[in-house]
Amino acid sequence: MNIENATWKDFVLELVVDYCTKRTMRTFHYKDFLKDNLTTIEAFRPANRNAPAKVRQQLQFLRNEGRLTFVDNRGTYTLRGRDILEGELPNENALIEHIKSAPPxxxxxxxxxxxxxxxWAKLAKEKYGHNCMMDGCxxxxxxxxxxxxxxxxxIVPLHKNGEDAIWNLSVLCAHHHKMAHYADNRTRLLIQSELLRIAESACE
Ligand SMILES: [Zn+2]
Ligand SMILES: [Zn+2]
Incomplete structure (x- = not known):
């Protein structure tokens, strides 16, 4: 890209593609993107005193054109179009970094x-098979x-001193698994006690 003649939109798109390729992840948060690329952004048009606002505006333009999608209302975007992202599959190191950087x-x-x-994953599947343990699922x-x-x-999370032992393991479909982690407190507790009951009787 010829920096001299490039428009803000070309510049931001190229930066987004580089950023996603480097992280092998299509999804990014506006604030992280800005923070990680601030030096480059400020160097693009040094005379512009409000580069961050300019970048945000370009992200909106790119979104209107369908190059980006809004994932949520808090500034999370995802890059679209297979043609513009190489290294589509997340590499293992990026995945490990992604997991490490998440809260417990x-x-x-x-x-x-x-x-x-x-x-432990093998252990649980051998013990419980491949059907979701939630009743009727x-x-x-x-x-x-x-x-x-x-x-x-x-069933009891590892970060709350749960164990990788058979009496603390369960098998769930993707939907119930997400619920077990992200539903409201009451629902999560109901799921937990149901799973404890099943696992306990299976391990007697
Ligand atoms: Zn289920
Ligand atoms: Zn889980």
Whole structure:
């Protein structure tokens, strides 16, 4: 890109693509994007005293054109279009960094979701099979290899001193797993006590 002649929009789009490629993640938060690229942004048109506002405006333009999508109302964007992002698959290091940087409660969910068929995850699936443990739930689906998709969940979270032991493990469909972590307190407690009851009777 010829910096001299580039428009603010070209400049911001290229910066977004670089940023997403570097992190191998399409989704970014406006504030982080700004903070991580501030030096470059301020150097683009040094005479402009309000570069951050300018960047935000360009992100809106890019969004109107469909190059970006708004994920939430707090400034989270995701980059669209396969053609403009190389290295589509998240590499493992980026994933590990992503997991490490999450707060403890969120981190646990991410680990449980990404860890497959090793150690405690294997143990839980061997013990409980591949059907969601919530009563009456038939909400699992088959993967390409024919096996059923299921997620392993710690009934008492590890960050609250739960253990990787069979009596603290459960298997849930993706929907119930998300609920177990992110629903309101009352719902989460109901799920927890239901799972404890099932796991306890299974481990007698
Ligand atoms: Zn979980
Ligand atoms: Zn379920």
């Amino acid at each position: 409660d969120k981190r646990e969910y991410l680990v449980e979701t990404y860890v497959r068929d090793v150690g 038939g909400n699992t689906f088959r993967k390409n290899d024919g096996s059923r998709y299921i997620e392993v969940h710690h």
